[in-house]
Amino acid sequence: xxxxxxxxxxxxxxxxxxxxxxxxxxxxxxxxxxxxxxxxxxxxxxxxxxxxxxxxxxxxxxxxxxxxxxxxxxxxxxxxxxxxxxxxxxxxxxxxxxxxxxxxxxxxxxxxxxxxxxxxxxxxxxxxxxxxxxxxxxxxxxxxxxxxxxxxxxxxxxxxxxxxxxxxxxxxxxxxxxxxxxxxxxxxxxxxxxxxxxxxxxxxxxxxxxxxxxxxxxxxxxxx
Ligand code: ADP
Ligand code: ADP
Numbered sequence: 248x249x250x251x252x253x254x255x256x257x258x259x260x261x262x263x264x265x266x267x268x269x270x271x272x273x274x275x276x277x278x279x280x281x282x283x284x285x286x287x288x289x290x291x292x293x294x295x296x297x298x299x300x301x302x303x304x305x306x307x308x309x310x311x312x313x314x315x316x317x318x319x320x321x322x323x324x325x326x327x328x329x330x331x332x333x334x335x336x337x338x339x340x341x342x343x344x345x346x347x348x349x350x351x352x353x354x355x356x357x358x359x360x361x362x363x364x365x366x367x368x369x370x371x372x373x374x375x376x377x378x379x380x381x382x383x384x385x386x387x388x389x390x391x392x393x394x395x396x397x398x399x400x401x402x403x404x405x406x407x408x409x410x411x412x413x414x415x416x417x418x419x420x421x422x423x424x425x426x427x428x429x430x431x432x433x434x435x436x437x438x439x440x441x442x443x444x445x446x447x448x449x450x451x452x453x454x455x456x457x458x459x460x461x462x463x464x465x466x467x468x469x470x471x
Contacts, residue, residue: 250275250310250439251296251407257304258291258462265291266302267462271441273407278433278440280450283459289443290411292459296441297330297409298322309407327356331400331438333429335412338396339384345371345395346380352403370398374428390421394428401432408433410442414449426452 249272258266266288273279273296281289294300295307298314307314309325317325326332339348349367354360371377374394376387384392393413400408410429414422430452433440442453450456458465 248311249273250277251441252308253292253296253305254307255305256292256295256302256307258288258295258300258302264462266295266305268305269459269463271296271457271464273439273441275406276433276437276439277455278430278442278453280442280444280453280456281459282444282447282450282456283465285445287459288462289459291462293409293411293441293443297332297407298326299332327352328403329406331403331405331408333393333396333400333408333410333413335415336389336392339392339399341384344381344383345376345387345391348384348395349398349402352399356403367398367402370402371395373432374398375424388421389417390424393417393421393425397425397428397432401436401438404436405438408438408440410440412443412445414444414446419448422446422449 251273253269253271256266256269269288269292281292283289291300295302302315346364346367349370350363353363353366368377368380371380374397376391376394379387379391387395414425417425426449444450
């Protein structure tokens with residue numbers, strides 16, 4: 248069975264349809280890229296799978312559980328324990344240093360501050376941004392910020408990482424560094440990744456690419 252599965256997802260915002268019957272499966276440890284034109288429903292699909300947005304119709308399952316039916320408190324717990332999320336920008340808390348941003352998910356899960364900071368530093372080191380640990384997000388370059396965000400997404404050991412255009416605001420070198428870090432860490436931990444991108448070079452890091460058009464998957468799924 249797939250780890251994550253969306254079947255026949257339908258979602259509208261008011262009268263604007265975002266998803267019209269989208270289906271997608273992600274296997275354990277699999278890296279899947281979702282591509283498609285702006286407005287084709289990529290973000291909405293990711294948000295439905297990650298339990299951030301509830302679909303109007305269809306089903307979302309994770310590890311055998313119906314995510315679309317979970318009550319709000321169980322959803323936030325699932326997101327905290329099993330999912331890591333990363334966006335294009337603006338995801339770090341501006342008032343907190345890099346190390347505090349990365350330590351936060353651990354502290355929310357009950358880890359003591361000292362131990363959380365130690366683990367956060369190890370992840371910053373791994374992604375080459377330990378020297379920046381006491382800087383706030385506004386003092387980091389775009390690439391450094393995304394590597395800190397990646398550390399924050401991975402520090403709790405999620406089974407699925409949801410990444411919405413993680414390299415969208417970066418130049419190609421910084422984008423490659425983020426993708427190498429993301430894919431390397433996912434392979435090492437066995438985490439699955441669902442990645443949205445409009446960049447073919449970024450999609451090439453995935454095992455498989457799924458293309459959306461007008462809220463549904465088009466064409467055959469192409470193996471990398
Ligand atoms: P509309 O009434 O315009 O179709 P909704 O009431 O479904 O829209 O959603 C309003 C906003 O709240 C949207 O941004 C939607 O993504 C978000 N939303 C809806 N349900 C949930 C949920 N269970 N968890 C988080 N966000 C949600
Ligand atoms: P993509 O990620 O492929 O650009 P989205 O899922 O963001 O696509 O958007 C799909 C459609 O839903 C678009 O027409 C978009 O304008 C609309 N949409 C997305 N989010 C919202 C929202 N929170 N409120 C209203 N319309 C939205």
